[in-house]
Amino acid sequence: MDSEMKALGDRARKAAATLALAPAAQKNAALAAMASAIRRNGTAILAANARDMEQARRKNLKPSLVDRLTLTPDRLEAIARGLDDIAALPDPVGRLLARWTRPNGMEITRLSVPIGVIGIIYESRPNVTADAGGLCLKSGNAAILRGGSDAHESSLAIVACLSQGLAEAGLDPAAIQMVPTADRAAVGDMLAGLGGTIDLIVPRGGKSLVARVQADARVPVFSHLEGINHVFVDRDADPAMAEKIVLNAKMRRTGICGAAETILVDRAVAPVMLPKLIRVLTDAGCEVRGDAATQAAAASVKPAGEEDWSTEYLDAIVSMRVVDSVDEAMVHIARYGSQHTEAIITGNAATAETFLRTVDSAIVLHNASTQFADGGEFGFGAEIGIATGKLHARGPVGVEQLTTFKYQVRGSGQTRP
């Protein structure tokens, strides 16, 4: 680890200590000042973005990557509004999580506190810079940001606004810092915890980025590798509801982690449901790959191979399979799923409860679309990502999930017998 990275880590640790004690009003003032700095410096940010775009054109970057990179006045306003929205959330720090009194009179409280220093590793998306910085600040954590090099100029310009907002509110500008992207070893240093400085890593990006972080990180990581999400259409499903939810779960947006990838259909209703489901999906432009029973239901269905059941398409493709019962559906999910989000469509309350209770995924839904797997839709206000790890944070990771806790014990001279 070079001295520049070490110094950056030391500054973050110092900023975290003061940030942990900052009152909600001060953090919110900083968020508002950050938003206003972004609005005020729009021209400079867009100019920086233009330099990134120019570079991207020279490098012949893929159009989808260029789109992510592109800032416009509208997108800039969305970034600023995102910070205002974070300011409006309830403060997640200092919540009284539990309180009890021991027989000896000691009062024990469990209080939410910030985690400390959070490292965010992300791709060339300038908006993540403000978003991640804002969520960390709200939750009292110092942020160390490492964004993709293609967005470097844009991110630098945005971080300048964030620093300005922090300083205006009297907070340490080192609460949100960017790693020099030219430093190729920086990601490795972060994954190793930056000499004991980083408490948590959150990767924001595609599967290869997340896989690398998961494989190499020596500190806890909040992440999900993939969302191989299932919708099970039970024998007692309302057919119209099943059609509507399956279509939404797969096709509303195919590229998000909450999109359904496999539809399981109860054999008892397969003759009725398969043609309906296949039609509504293909009409919407979705390619359907199915097992033998599904293929028999419509000529348009392509055969699904073994690998289809464990594929996250993130595209207008779905795999479909007929199962004998909710039990067989749950066996399929346990075998091929990624413990992200699964839904059951049924009018039978007992079947629904069995599914909700048994399926070991972060989010299990009854009669609702898997696309609700989102911090905003859960009412968390904003999320930094979705976690499929089992510990601490599971499902949408909002500001509350970016806190930990400590025990405060108030006594009157108690000693232990």
Place this chain on the structure above:
Amino acid sequence: MDSEMKALGDRARKAAATLALAPAAQKNAALAAMASAIRRNGTAILAANARDMEQARRKNLKPSLVDRLTLTPDRLEAIARGLDDIAALPDPVGRLLARWTRPNGMEITRLSVPIGVIGIIYESRPNVTADAGGLCLKSGNAAILRGGSDAHESSLAIVACLSQGLAEAGLDPAAIQMVPTADRAAVGDMLAGLGGTIDLIVPRGGKSLVARVQADARVPVFSHLEGINHVFVDRDADPAMAEKIVLNAKMRRTGICGAAETILVDRAVAPVMLPKLIRVLTDAGCEVRGDAATQAAAASVKPAGEEDWSTEYLDAIVSMRVVDSVDEAMVHIARYGSQHTEAIITGNAATAETFLRTVDSAIVLHNASTQFADGGEFGFGAEIGIATGKLHARGPVGVEQLTTFKYQVRGSGQTRP
């Protein structure tokens, strides 16, 4: 990983799936049956223990290690009673942690669920076998136990009783399994997660064991490396209370992780307090090592070197230092502490709140002994250890901390706009 370890992992994963759904009454029946099997098979367990002891004598094992290893009828009864106590705890699984309704009518609940498969790596202490197995079972988790080889026969005999209890209650005996200790690669396999089987590792043992686990584990670990705990005697402390708490915090039991290692004394009361504290500690047989001010207060005080401030003595030795104020005390704690447990003794409520709020340790106490850092003393019933990591579990780890959660969403056909 050899095929035996792989098969063991597969059995554990399968057992975990059924255990997660087992009703509280069934788990408690198993715990009671396990306790009664231990009482019933006392002779066989003691005979197995005698074989371990014989082996230990041949190896010339240290007396402290032999003592840990030794089982007696009394100790066996304590093991059985421990299982009964765990049975009496409230069930930590299926607790409704939160429930709210979204504007679109979806009801979201956050429900406690078991973590899955927990690996416990411990030294040659037969009691840990029953204790860890029981706590995992109560929390609905499958346990993979890897105890020290010196207690192998004893642990095998105990696990046989646990399996019997599980079977009597109709639960999968593979819910609690022991790794063949002859397999030297087994610990490495466990730390690597046993091919995706193990969700969490809990080391139980000394610093070198914990350090190895922390360094090599590729799955989450609940542990603490050391407890360099501080008591700060503030200028507004009641002198008699300070004496009593300091003595208890250091000397009640010196070998536990909640024992105090450093006493910080406010300069304003040092002339009065230092002689009192030094006397009460030395009278109890404690060696006091101090800074210049402490040395000046009593001839018996030995000089404390820089390394003393970061030493966990786990013995009748204490380091003592005079600080200018609560602020300087907190700076010392931040620099040398291990984020385990710290106490302030003061009659000043504002000073106490500053300390409780600012000090970033799992447990912070006001006017009470650091030796209360214990799951039993917190009212958790029993603990599998103390964690100083920041995520998921912090402080005493009881059965509640051995659970995670999932979100259940109950809808009526909602799709995402």
